[in-house]
Amino acid sequence: MGIDILNYLDDLAGCDIPSSSDDAYAKLGLILQNCGIEESIEKACPPSTKMMFIGILFDSENMTISIDTQRLSEILQLVSNWLCSTNCTKRELQSLLGKLNFVSQCVRSGRIFVSRLLNWLRDFPDNGKIVIPTDFKRDLFWWQEFLPSYNGISMILSDEFSNPDQLFSVDACLTGCGGWMDGRYFHCSFPEFILDQNLHINLLEMLTIVVALKLWGKHFTNLKVIIYCDNMVSVRVLNTGATRNEFLQSCLREVCWIAAVNNFELKAKHISGCDNRLPDLLSRWDLDYKFQLDFYERTKGMSLFRDLISKELFQFEHIW
Template sequence: MMSRRGFTIVAYLDDFFICERTKKRCAQALAVLIALLRKLGFCISWSKVTDPCQKIVFLGVEIDSTTLETRLPISKLTDLKSELAEFLLRKHASKKQLQSLAGKLNWASAVVRGGRVFLRRIINGIMGLKQDWHKLRMSGEILQDIKWWHDFMSTFNGKSFFLAKVPITSVVTDACKSGAGGFYHSDWFYVNWVEDYPFATQLHINELEAFSVALAVKRWAQNWRGKGIIVNCDNAATVSCINKCTSKNAILMSFLRELFWLSATYNFHIIAKHVPGKENILADHISRLHDLTYCEKFLRFYVQPPLLVSDLVKHMSSNALRFLLFRLTGIQGDDITG
């Protein structure tokens, strides 16, 4: 009803949050909301009604429109850190204890980007317990999620900045059985599985595609503070697990954990977009630099001349570069700085 009247409002049960561009507009929205609620027969808790301001607490989270950030109260943050440390020492926890922890972590997720990724398995564990006193063994994925929260909260200052309105859409990644690559802005990277990550030679292509996204996020996370990120990928399984924030595949889940750790640390929101393989040309060429045809096309169309070997070191490991030089020119040697 309020939206139809042109106002921006968030409703959670019987709590309402109004956000408008000006103090006058906010006051108008508040007056309309109160009149509407009274007309519908609701009782107003006047002690909780707050006049238009630039700092307000909503659902336990402080919202500051002057600094464009959300904050968790220090006292509650400290208590949560202590509770997480205690849970890591437990061998078992009751349904009621897990519900209490999940509620607090859900509250913290309002500020911690990607935090809900590491809450889902705790909730799944709770759903498997019928009575409040029934207990669950602290092991496996649930313990891993609690450890993620414990490790992250040990360095988290309780603050998170609002995201920029316009997302970054130029990130592309791709992987093949021999290597992977990614491109963002004017930077790019190439990895060779044999030279850089030998264990990856045994992975399924879906896992390799997800790994390439994780590598891209690791490379550029520091440049994405306060941004919304759309990663373009031609692998449907990778797109799905990133957007759902979970996967039944343990290897994919390990990549997601690293990805969302960085998302929380650097305060950015990431989603994936599926693009047809025939349109993912740039990333496809980079992931296949070991192939002379793809290498020539990439260097000709996307790399500014003059091209020095020392420049290539910025975009791949020294081992991968040695491999490329030998593969493409037949030249061997340890000097790759010239």
Template sequence: MTFLGITLDTLTMTLCLPDDKLQDLLQTLPTWLHRHSCTKRELLSLIGTLSFACKCIPAGRIFLRRMIDLSTTVRKLRDTINLSDAFRLDAKWWCDFLPTWNGTASFLDTKWTPSRDLDLYTDASGTVGSGGYHAGHWFTVAWPDSLQASIEWKEMYPILVTCSIWGHRWHGRRVLFHCDNQTVVHIWKKGTTRCPDIMQLVRSIFYVAAKGNFHVMIAHVSGIDNSIADALSRLQIEVPSIGARSGCRPHTCTNATMSIPLATQQLTELATAYIHNSVAGNTRRTYQVGQKCYLDFCSSHGLATLPVTSRTAILFVTNLANRGLAYRTIKVYLAGVMHHHIERGYADDVTTHALLQRTLQGIRRSIGEVRRPRLPITIDLLRRLKECLRQRADMCSNDKLMVWASFTLAFYGFLRVSEFTARSPTEFDVNATLLARDIVLTDVIEIRIKSSKTDPYVRGHTIHIAPTGTSVYAVRAYGKYTGNRGYMCPEEPAFQFVDGTWLTRQRLNLCLRELLTQAGISDAKMYVTHSFRSGAATTAAEAGLADWLIKTLGRWRSDAYQIYIKTPRETLDVVPKAVATRQQFDIGLSSRWTMPTL
């Protein structure tokens, strides 16, 4: 059967490039190696023919990248393009590969096969060597003293050796390699790097993959999870009479004893979990953004990623400042980079370097620290939101009651949004999300917060909310919501829409903005989900509650709560007169409003 010009054989599960297309490529490609220029039309025609061949040779797509980039240097089809050395390298790959290929390829698996399913691991040591392991077979390579190569090159070398030795076993597979170097993963996903030596390895791996009719992808795995290959890379093996070795020639063997006993492997896996849990999930995700920026920066400037030196860190933060990032963002990104540095086993913390500290201080003084203004949600505003919510015709009664219950609990409980919302509409963290069983409703509400920003060691905290007897009544609001909903699974999030999805930060923020706009609040964008917590602190201060009590209610460990308290305009208007007349300063707030019982 022929489909889109490709011959498909469903009995042998193969696809074949038409013979006339293959012969045309074999005849025309060598002539391109000797050409110095061409028109854009001619180059696009060649790219189109090779793209067609890539339907049978997926690994060949990377060797079109520089051809495509070259075709974009001019606009008109008749314009002349000077062929670059990079173009000739791509063309030469095709010239080397096509004569060895019979034009037929097997269907590749629809899913990627993780290297663990193949019992396949690779790793490299910066100073000792590299190694790989596959289904009881392994190899080691000892680095010669004369070798001058980056750690990224050394990490990618055993992948090439692995493909060369065992690639014939993976015919038709999509093999997902695991590597403990994020830079290697980044280079592979981009398909290019400024380092010619690493690029040569990338091209070689794709050549072997194309000949073996398999496809390769590289994903990151923590170094401590890669214990077998890590031991091989450090030559921690027991081999009877290996003999002297020199150069980068791999030594392979099937009968050898690894120097990592089973108990050590189990301890290694446990240590991995502990290291992973040393940082909160949200913090780790934020760090990953900074790490990606760092990898992009190092790749584009030809800098080694690890170990992180003071010079690299200074250039990195300078680049971020030049791009217009806020000072606080720069600090977070730098913390993410250093987290990656430490996880990779490097002990030196360059953030304490005097020159880096001065650079950060200079950035802070130059660009300042701009804080986006955020307004608090007060009792009066909550009453207006309640009325607007009641008028919403596009929401069912369950969703209205659920949203109002979340508003009141967030306010009276001084809750952070991450403490009562789910991670996504369909996923939640049982150890962090507020579940139905975490809220006990009697004549009061008892909320059990399992973990929070200020409770990283999961000691937990119980919040007590008593009745108020006013229209903003958390106990009654949550009681109406649960009564309307009926049965609630105790192991699921407490706040659930009628369509079965969970309440998330994004959904809550969207609903809040819509209600504020409906209420005619002109600066609705200055209110966020955190405005409930800051509004509770502001209202408590207006009611004259003691500082220690506000800190207790909000579970603040320092005086940071004071930044959330917004001083009313009428309070500021009293100050000049009180100072001028030396009268006792009395803002008179308690006579106008009393904080409800919490």
């Protein structure tokens, strides 16, 4: 059995079980000494449940990672300065990206609001200044809105979703939407301002996910959440964070905002329409009374709670 070590440039971090940690720490010191590598004694951290690594405090007892609030304030000020700027150099852009990437190590939802900045960097000339595009600033608005509400502490969330903490499912038809979560449910006809846009069903399905997360997101704090959906486009967009459609991009940004503020991880899984029957019935609630009867028949004996939906939930709250 070896010793688990992680390195980032000249920074090293190790982890082990409590009974072996002191021995592993001593062995690592000997390895560095035998290799002729000089260790920075003042930065060395003996085995502990708290460890500072690459500027992030890892706490294995509370399972959290955190960033100093002063550093967050500095990054927020930098973002505000950028929003007042009209042009920049490549070096300035690289500096900004480095700081936002740093915060994204703790805020996973923030990574989508760095990707477009990275794409711009790839096409940036080595010399001179160029005008900052509008889309670039829209991503910075997300950071300006999020950072003041972030206390610098995030839960260490696992990539393992075989045992999620919460499940819910949604569905939409051309006239309405519905969602189901452990006896909680909602159904609603789309407001007129949505119907007037003649949106494709793919867009309505994604919008329904946004509505469900606005409604139930506060219950998901520090959880791993799986959403079941019978629309392949919505599943792909949620899991990849990529789409060229502007409406889907707006939905995705709303989803990322809700996930970041409530610190939960979301993954989507595709299921067939016949396996998504309850949300399907809820989405067609106002089309025919038979859908209501079928829903109550399938949920007979269950404890039910209906969440009421306001038309404001269908509106995008932010400019990004």
